[in-house]
Amino acid sequence: MEHWIGIDLGGTNVVVGLLNDEMKLISKIKRSTGADQGSEFVLSQIAEMVDEVLELNHVDKNDLRGIGMGSPGFIDPIRGVCLLAVNLGWKDYPVAARLQELTGKPVFIDNDVRMYVYGEAMNGASQGHDCVFGITLGTGIAGAFVDHGQLFYGGGFMAGEVGHIPMDGEHHTCGCGLKGCLETVASANGIARQAREALAVGRASLMQQKLVNDPQAAITAVDVSKAYDDGDELAIEIMNHTGKVLGKALASVVTLFSPDCIVIGGGAAQAGERLFAPMREEIKNNVISFYWDKLTIVPGQLIDDGGVIGSASYAKSRLS
Amino acid sequence: MEHWIGIDLGGTNVVVGLLNDEMKLISKIKRSTGADQGSEFVLSQIAEMVDEVLELNHVDKNDLRGIGMGSPGFIDPIRGVCLLAVNLGWKDYPVAARLQELTGKPVFIDNDVRMYVYGEAMNGASQGHDCVFGITLGTGIAGAFVDHGQLFYGGGFMAGEVGHIPMDGEHHTCGCGLKGCLETVASANGIARQAREALAVGRASLMQQKLVNDPQAAITAVDVSKAYDDGDELAIEIMNHTGKVLGKALASVVTLFSPDCIVIGGGAAQAGERLFAPMREEIKNNVISFYWDKLTIVPGQLIDDGGVIGSASYAKSRLS
Numbered sequence: 037m038e039h040w041i042g043i044d045l046g047g048t049n050v051v052v053g054l055l056n057d058e059m060k061l062i063s064k065i066k067r068s069t070g071a072d073q074g075s076e077f078v079l080s081q082i083a084e085m086v087d088e089v090l091e092l093n094h095v096d097k098n099d100l101r102g103i104g105m106g107s108p109g110f111i112d113p114i115r116g117v118c119l120l121a122v123n124l125g126w127k128d129y130p131v132a133a134r135l136q137e138l139t140g141k142p143v144f145i146d147n148d149v150r151m152y153v154y155g156e157a158m159n160g161a162s163q164g165h166d167c168v169f170g171i172t173l174g175t176g177i178a179g180a181f182v183d184h185g186q187l188f189y190g191g192g193f194m195a196g197e198v199g200h201i202p203m204d205g206e207h208h209t210c211g212c213g214l215k216g217c218l219e220t221v222a223s224a225n226g227i228a229r230q231a232r233e234a235l236a237v238g239r240a241s242l243m244q245q246k247l248v249n250d251p252q253a254a255i256t257a258v259d260v261s262k263a264y265d266d267g268d269e270l271a272i273e274i275m276n277h278t279g280k281v282l283g284k285a286l287a288s289v290v291t292l293f294s295p296d297c298i299v300i301g302g303g304a305a306q307a308g309e310r311l312f313a314p315m316r317e318e319i320k321n322n323v324i325s326f327y328w329d330k331l332t333i334v335p336g337q338l339i340d341d342g343g344v345i346g347s348a349s350y351a352k353s354r355l356s
Numbered sequence: 357m358e359h360w361i362g363i364d365l366g367g368t369n370v371v372v373g374l375l376n377d378e379m380k381l382i383s384k385i386k387r388s389t390g391a392d393q394g395s396e397f398v399l400s401q402i403a404e405m406v407d408e409v410l411e412l413n414h415v416d417k418n419d420l421r422g423i424g425m426g427s428p429g430f431i432d433p434i435r436g437v438c439l440l441a442v443n444l445g446w447k448d449y450p451v452a453a454r455l456q457e458l459t460g461k462p463v464f465i466d467n468d469v470r471m472y473v474y475g476e477a478m479n480g481a482s483q484g485h486d487c488v489f490g491i492t493l494g495t496g497i498a499g500a501f502v503d504h505g506q507l508f509y510g511g512g513f514m515a516g517e518v519g520h521i522p523m524d525g526e527h528h529t530c531g532c533g534l535k536g537c538l539e540t541v542a543s544a545n546g547i548a549r550q551a552r553e554a555l556a557v558g559r560a561s562l563m564q565q566k567l568v569n570d571p572q573a574a575i576t577a578v579d580v581s582k583a584y585d586d587g588d589e590l591a592i593e594i595m596n597h598t599g600k601v602l603g604k605a606l607a608s609v610v611t612l613f614s615p616d617c618i619v620i621g622g623g624a625a626q627a628g629e630r631l632f633a634p635m636r637e638e639i640k641n642n643v644i645s646f647y648w649d650k651l652t653i654v655p656g657q658l659i660d661d662g663g664v665i666g667s668a669s670y671a672k673s674r675l676s
Contacts, residue, residue: 167511179612183510190503190614191487192650197611202642204524212644288608291517292499294510322522324532330512 039095041086041141042348043105044148047071047123050078052085053344054093057101059159059352061341063093071124078124079131083138102142104351106151106343107131112193113146119193144354148343150187150196152336153180155346156299158353161337165297169289170336171198172302173282176211177219177226181293185353199223201285222282222311224304227257230274241270257304264310275310282311283318290323290331301336308335359415361406361461362668363425364468367391367443370398372405373664374413377421379479379672381661383413391444398444399451403458422462424671426471426663427451432513433466439513464674468663469498470507470516472656475666476619477502478673481657485617489609490656491518492622493602496531497539497546501613505673518609519543523601542602542631544624547577550594561590581627595630602631603638610643610651621656628655 037057044051046069053064065085070077082105090097109121116132118124136143146154153170162168162182171179177199181188188195199219206216208229220226231243232255242263246253263271286298300312312333320328338345357377364371366389373384385405390397402425410417429441436452438444456463466474473490482488482502491499497519501508509515519539526536528549540546551563552575562583566573583591606618620632632653640648658665 183508188503188508190612191616192614192646194614194647195612197614197644200644201608201611214642214644288521289612291521292510292515292609292612294512294514294517296511322534324517324520324534326512327514 037099038101039090039099040101040348040352041089041103042344042346042351043082043103044151044343044347045069045078045082045105045107045124046148047108050082050085051344052082052089053341053348054089054095055345055348057352059345059349061345063089064341064344065089065092069124075124075126075129075134079135079138082135086139086141100141102144102351102355103135103139104151104347104349104354105131105135105143105145106148106347107145108148110193111145111147113144113150113187113189116143116145118145142351142355144351146187146347146350147180147193149178150180151346151350152301152338152342153299153346154182154187154350155338155342155344156301156336157182158185158349159338159345160299160342161334162297162299165295165332167293167295168297168299169293169295170299170301171286173223173300173304174302175223175225177223177302179289181295187350198285198289201288203281203285206281218281218285222278222285222304224257224302227260227274227278227304227307228255230278231255231260231270234270234274239270242266242268243271257307261307261310275307276314279311279314280318283315284322286315287319287322290319290327294327296330297332297334299334299336301339301342305335357419358421359410359419360421360668360672361409361423362664362666362671363402363423364471364663364667365389365398365402365425365427365444366468367428370402370405371664372402372409373661373668374409374415375665375668377672379665379669381665383409384661384664385409385412389444395444395446395449395454399455399458402455406459406461420461422464422671422675423455423459424471424667424669424674425451425455425463425465426468426667427465428468430513431465431467433464433470433507433509436463436465438465462671462675464671466507466667466670467500467513470500471666471670472621472658472662473500473619473666474502474507474670475658475662475664476621476656478505478669479658479665480619480662481654482617482619485615485652487614487616488619489613489615489617490619490621491606493543493620493624494622495543495545497543497622499609501615507670518605521605521608523605526601538601538605542598542605542624544577544622547580547594547598547624547627548575550598551575551580551590554590554594559590562586562588563591577624577627581630584630595627596634599631599634600638603635604642606635607639607642610639610647614647616650617652617654619654619656621659621662625655
């Protein structure tokens with residue numbers, strides 16, 4: 037039976053997963069990326085991990101059909117080149133060609149968020165929908181669109197950056213240099229920042245308690261969710277506001293891409309209905325009903341394995 | 357030499373154009389659509405017009421390779437079906453198949469705005485750019501995206517409706533039922549409405565003069581442009597505001613689609629720099645610089661012939 041490798045490469049860790057031809061994840065191994073030891077080290081270690089996960093599962097390397105890898109940064113998936121990945125120290129690096137030399141197997145790479153969304157669209161929460169927009173609410177916010185099994189790239193492979201739409205009424209400076217980007221509000225960092233700022237100006241909240249115990253303690257998006265569940269007024273206000281801003285941005289996405297399904301992944305998506313209820317309301321109020329009526333909105337299903345499963349699915353699609 | 361027919365079908369008139377294989381428009385004829393006489397009349401007349409334009413130009417029907425037609429309403433271009441066109445009285449009508457029977461030639465149809473944008477992208481103002489977003493500022497506002505020669509459809513062929521993004525601070529009810537859609541501000545009707553409303557509450561303006569002569573006179577977008585050129589404060593305010601709102605919506609388009617080129621067509625685009633200058637400024641201020649740096653913004657070039665040229669280009673692409 038044919039097998040596939042999916043790789044989720046991050047600045048800190050790299051996960052190499054073995055999948056069968058039905059895209060079921062059989063086994064995975066995780067190591068430190070070792071980006072500080074150079075690109076050759078990173079890719080050689082990955083090639084070793086590929087052999088290791090095959091041996092571990094008694095799969096003959098001849099049965100390995102292809103390898104997919106999601107990488108941070110800007111990727112040209114057609115040429116298989118990492119255009120720029122700051123936290124890997126890579127620039128115009130022909131990742132796919134080099135890993136192909138090291139493993140002797142066809143290698144396909146793409147941006148990590150596109151791989152995650154591809155996984156959810158083809159083998160996860162959005163499976164069965166033709167047109168899927170995926171958004172990840174992590175430290176930052178990113179998005180990607182899958183159209184009948186094909187990733188959408190736009191010019192220069194830079195489409196889908198929903199996190200960098202400036203939202204009216206928001207003024208916080210974003211890492212990208214713009215002001216009020218969606219990412220400054222609805223990412224895990226954005227939710228935490230709203231809480232921190234409100235506490236700093238003396239808003240009463242159950243979240244103050246954490247700072248009483250330790251004035252240096254970080255207030256996180258998880259703390260906001262917890263306080264929300266305890267009926268904390270500030271936490272409820274933050275979640276409602278965040279969901280509304282997220283919904284406004286996604287309404288534009290709906291009108292421009294006409295997705296059949298939106299899948300929401302990333303750490304902050306664990307806020308679940310606290311965030312999704314006001315978000316849905318805002319989308320509904322800002323799109324023509326024929327978009328809303330056909331739209332399904334789901335939380336991500338693959339969580340940590342999305343990148344690995346998506347990368348393998350992508351490799352399979354490129355070799356079909 | 358192979359020839360092509362491009363058809364621009366409207367609720368009032370229909371234009372049938374003959375093009376050579378380089379997509380040069382050789383000749384065109386125009387008639388009343390006659391929608392009130394039924395779909396069979398409309399298509400039979402079009403088939404006659406096809407024969408007529410061929411004879412008129414001494415082109416043998418054997419040299420006619422294919423026919424493209426842009427139609428108002430919702431179109432399924434894959435099946436060649438008009439899903440709904442209110443002003444033609446068509447619903448789930450297999451237009452392409454019927455016109456193919458009547459002409460004996462392959463027929464491909466799509467929505468009129470997508471055909472126009474396809475024409476500008478392949479043979480007009482945006483020729484040579486890989487990823488083109490086109491927007492038409494007419495009575496309403498519509499948009500379409502062409503990605504390396506392929507039209508982008510989204511789910512249910514409903515993508516690109518940039519005219520129906522509700523804009524912050526705008527409250528006028530749109531024909532679609534939402535409030536504050538881009539279309540209520542930046543269409544020809546939207547510009548005229550802003551002028552009318554300001555005059556109604558007694559704003560001083562050179563545009564008042566037209567109403568002094570005839571209190572029932574309609575104030576149009578063209579009147580606003582004229583007053584702008586005469587230094588009228590209200591007209592300048594309206595154009596600046598309109599350009600800014602248009603730019604804000606297009607900034608979202610840029611971040612989500614990453615176009616290499618935006619082409620702006622439709623009657624209100626004739627306002628030109630009066631509208632484009634504040635629009636460009638707003639786009640630039642609301643997108644990450646790597647989008648802006650690669651972006652070209654151009655006015656449409658094909659004007660009245662865009663639908664005919666685009667339809668013929670589309671037919672050619674489907675037969676290639």
